[in-house]
Amino acid sequence: MFQIRLFHEYFKQYMKTRLAYRWDFLAQFLTNFLFQAVNLVFILVVFGHTSDLNGWNQYEVIAIYGYFLIPWSIFSAFFNLWDFNEKYIIKGELDRVLTRPVHSLLQIIMETMTPESLIGVFTGVLVMGYGIYHLDLTWTLLDFFFLVLFSIGGVLVYGGIYTILTSISLYTDSKTDIQPIIFNVSTYGRYPINIYHRFIQIALTWVLPFAFVGFYPASYLLDKQEWFWYAMATPLVGIVYLGLGVFTWNQGIKRYRGAGN
Template identity: 30%
Template sequence: MTVLKRYSHLYIQFLKNHLKMMIEYKLDFLIGMTSLFISQGTAILFIGFVFNHIQQLNGWSFYEILFIFGIASCGRAIHQVFFDNLWMIGANYIRPGNFDRLMVRPVNPLFHLVADKVNQDGFGQLLIGMIILTTAAMHIDLSFGVLEILLLLLMVVSSGLIFVAINLIFATLSFWMVDSMPIIFAVHSVSDFARYPITIYHTSIRFLLTWIVPYGFTAFYPSAYFIDHSGFQNTAIFTPLVAIVISVIAYLFWNRGLRSFESTGS
């Protein structure tokens, strides 16, 4: 409990500094928010354009797909706000020798790496995701009580943890490759497939998104729990378990990479 209290206090101090920077550079924050709105809006317009020509996509309506899209956006936002620095471990820390600084300080190096950056653009992503989720839920007549809202929050948090864990696994490769950014980017791009019903894809892609790189549990499966005709409710309930298991695997792999790290001075 003392350790948890200490790290909570430390993170709050890091967060305060980041918030001060956000207030000081308001224009950067607004530009980031605007670019996210444009990016997400373009994706939604594309989906809308497709549905101007069809009524359903393999049995899924426009607003049902928006619901999936909204959960994906909220999950990505958790990763983007609090864990965005994982992308930069190779380029900003290992390659220039800055990771040594994290190793000699009396805090967990992963905690320090994560706390070193808060990406304010992610707040825009979260806002967009919440708007999309609310709009979609209203149009597909989902009835939400307190229990359903709590379950939805659990699914969104689980989605975020899965995004983080997958990125951490591939970011850890930087301990051997110096910079694994291209691999992280390539794998993260696969998550775009999960923003749509995976039933529209070939069986091999469904298997990949479910059991190899489980991005399916970041959007489709959590959404399927709330949509009656999906037929995937039994799989969807495993979303929190998948998040826990892959997070443990990612952290163990991180520790393995940490033991292999050689300082630039070595």
Template identity: 50%
Template sequence: MRHIFSIFADYLSQYFKTRLAYRTDFLGDFVSNLVSELINLVFIVVVFTHVPLMGDWTRDEIIFIYGFFLVPYALFSMFFGFWDFNERYIIRGEMDRILTRPIHNLAQVCLESIAPDRIFGVITGIIIMGYAAIQLDLSFYWYDVFIFIGLSISGALIYGGVYTAIAAVSFFSDSRTGIAPMIYNIQQYGRYPVDVYNKAIRFVLTYVLPFAFVGVYPAAYFLRKEVWYTYAAMTPVVAVIFFGIGILVWNWGVTKYRGAGS
């Protein structure tokens, strides 16, 4: 693991050296991404202005949950770029190249798709949470910063585990898209309070595809919703379980990979 983390650091270093070779282009991307994320913030505020209440949740609480949801998703997007995995590694056969190298194949795929510019999603999420916290007059303790970091990383690992397992399905199929688009649509439900859904959807978002542990459950801790505290505390446990499942499914899939052929 130490070796893999050192390689991650080297990749990040090379990434920024490459981008900074054209500094004006890098600055332009920085500004455009930031403006895009701020526009998203304005859009969200305008939309929820017309939705004052959802179940027992107020508009500002929903906005806070949405902001929290963006943070682990951005962290996940930085390191798990599986969006073109089927096309690039299975159909075009680049997985053959990956398997000839000594470092773990999953780490290589993550390294080759690393996207540090996704950090803007973290900034946007924090801004949205800050806006909602001011509106709600929330108070925080000094240790909440560490809890926030831990829950955000746990959420990113939940995403990582789910999408790693989904990407591994490609080892058994040559479909260009797979089931990732469908799962992406399902994950959007995690942005909102689960108690506004029926029991079937709540069960799926909690135990099958635990996207509720990326949004509403951990955010409920900071909103001081004590009824959800147990779920918030379970977030790191769920992260370890599902990330472990994702790695196991991936390793199993690799053993079934037979190459791109001729």
């Protein structure tokens, strides 16, 4: 398939460029690891002052956080859209992209990917495994299958939401600052949703469904059957939101007037 071959070539060129400065590349790995470790320390500090969070013990919350890191890291590696407004709208790079016979969103994903962010997958597996080990849970092959399936669904949820947010600049032709705000909201999905106010629970489920990236799938993997159907809906929610993201993007591209206007 042409798109897969093209992605492979972009990936090779990116790695050649990054490995030309090996210490910088390794430093990025270390930075990502330390950032994730700080969040884990925060959980440990919280449980240094309480025995549980609304019925969730320390190792359950650690396992949920570890699971959250897996889809989050994959999303961060391949949907690096944070500086889209600055680079592609204000500096006019989108005009260049639109002259090529490949979907514009796919090109931007390939141009901005940061594979070093995938270190978070390894970290997430370790953290989740640590939590599950202390919970004495027994996993089957089916659980590993759902781990992969849910992770893909979580990546699609994130990808869809942030594609929608990125598309806003295609309609306004100006820099927007909504992504940092939504990023702060997204961090709520790494903790048990029932520790929040009812309004926040609804928002994280039906408006900005970040609970499907972390909590709902992880709760199933922790044998919490009360959220079974929410967990099973994760891939569907991901498909719906990615579809909305691509639709919003395509409509925005039709409205885009170019950097010279």
